[in-house]
Amino acid sequence: MSDNLSVVICGYKGRMGQTLLAMAESENATVVSQKDMGDSLCDGLDGAQAAIDFSFHSATVELVETCSEKGIAVVIGTTGHTEEEKQRILACTQKIPVVWAGNYSIGVNLLFHLTETAARVLGDRYQPEIMEIHHQHKKDAPSGTAINLAEALEAAPAFNESNRVFGREGDTGARTNEEIGVHALRGGEVIGEHTVFYFGENDRIELTHRASNRSIFASGAYRAAHWAAKQAPGLYNMRDVLGLTQTDQEEV
Ligand code: NAD
Numbered sequence: 001m002s003d004n005l006s007v008v009i010c011g012y013k014g015r016m017g018q019t020l021l022a023m024a025e026s027e028n029a030t031v032v033s034q035k036d037m038g039d040s041l042c043d044g045l046d047g048a049q050a051a052i053d054f055s056f057h058s059a060t061v062e063l064v065e066t067c068s069e070k071g072i073a074v075v076i077g078t079t080g081h082t083e084e085e086k087q088r089i090l091a092c093t094q095k096i097p098v099v100w101a102g103n104y105s106i107g108v109n110l111l112f113h114l115t116e117t118a119a120r121v122l123g124d125r126y127q128p129e130i131m132e133i134h135h136q137h138k139k140d141a142p143s144g145t146a147i148n149l150a151e152a153l154e155a156a157p158a159f160n161e162s163n164r165v166f167g168r169e170g171d172t173g174a175r176t177n178e179e180i181g182v183h184a185l186r187g188g189e190v191i192g193e194h195t196v197f198y199f200g201e202n203d204r205i206e207l208t209h210r211a212s213n214r215s216i217f218a219s220g221a222y223r224a225a226h227w228a229a230k231q232a233p234g235l236y237n238m239r240d241v242l243g244l245t246q247t248d249q250e251e252v
Contacts, residue, residue, distance in 0.1 A: 002226045008033045008048045008072070010041065010063050011055030016077060019218040020052060027222035035063075042066045050075060050225040057081045061088050068092035073228035075221050076100045079144075090235065097231035101238040103145055104220035108194070109238040111209045112152045115196045118205065119156035126198035126205070128153050129181035133193040141184035142166065145194055150180050153196070 005028065011017040012034035024031050033044040036055070041063045045051070051067050053060050054077035061081075065088065067074050073096055081089070092098065103109065119128065130153075132146040153159045163178040175181075192211040197204060220238065227241045239245050 002028060005029045005222075005226050005229060006032045006047055006049045007222075007225055008035065008045055008051040010035045010051060010053040010059065011078075012036050014054060016054035016214060016217060019214050020054065020221065023215060023218050023222065027219065029222055029225070045070055045072060048072050049229040052221050052225050053077055054221070057085060061085045064089050064092045064096075064098065068095040071096060073097045073225065073231070074099070075104075075224045075228060077104060077217070077221055093235040094233060096233050097228045097236060098234075099224040099228045099236045099238070099241060101220075101224070102148065103217070104224065104238060105209075105211065105216040106220045106223065106238075106242065107209050107211075107216060108145060109220070109242055109244065111194065111196070111207060112148060113239065113242075113244040114207050115149055115152040116155045118196070118198060118207065119153045119159065122198055122200070122205070123156065124158035124177040126200045127175060127177060127179065128159070129183065129197045129199065131183045131185065131195045131197070133185040133187070133190045135189045135191065136187055138186060141186070142182050143184070143192065143194070145192070146182055146184070149194060149196055150182060153180050 007029045009017055009020050009031055012021055013036040021031060032048050035041055050073040051063055052075045053063050057078045057080045060076055060078045064074050076098060079102060130146050130149050132143045134143060150164055154161055159178060159180055163180055164182055165179050166182050191213060195206055195208040197206050224241045
């Protein structure tokens, strides 16, 4: 069990913020300050070892810049930053450790790693297809995680971005070995499911992650905060946190 961690939660009134507050004790963290819209992001941070931010992209910049002055590690959960915001955040990584990930689920990050590893091992002898399922309310498709899975496949020499095929309809012609099929299903209240299929001539491999609730993101964010508080200044992602950085780049 890691030492207790003093944290600041930014965006605490939101869905993720409330989940983070509810899980603090079980994640071995003490919330020394909680912030939301209208609060000063500069006050009350003394004594904190890490800040976890699931507020809004524009607030993230102010929080990270304040933390860089105070030497506090930051875990960035927000998405949708502008180019200027990204540059200002990156500048702070000279002074403090920052973990920045589009998805904090430990299981999904493991799925990225396994997807890439399988693609390297299987090469173009297997044909990959990605399928994601989300609830009926989701307004965009495919999911960002499905795109990240395509990127994981594209780390293998056999595949690249120009070969993504989103859904299939009509006179598509035969499937080529280079294609990465991406398919979105919508219905019910499914929180999020992602499967990568590798179709071979004589067998089929399937890697699946199924989310049950958003506590998986909060749990991953706490793990990132515990880890970040002990790191040197720099920019890190969840692969670094989980020790999943690919070292064997050779295709079999
Ligand atoms: P939410 O809308 O429920 O909560 C956001 C909270 O931030 C609200 O309480 C809001 O009042 C607060 N907020 C907004 N502007 C603020 C400001 N200027 N200063 C301080 N607080 C401010 O949203 P959510 O579902 O909890 O998601 C929050 C963010 O986290 C989004 O950007 C979402 O995309 C992202 N997210 C990321 C992951 C991941 O794994 N990286 C997972 C879930 C959500």
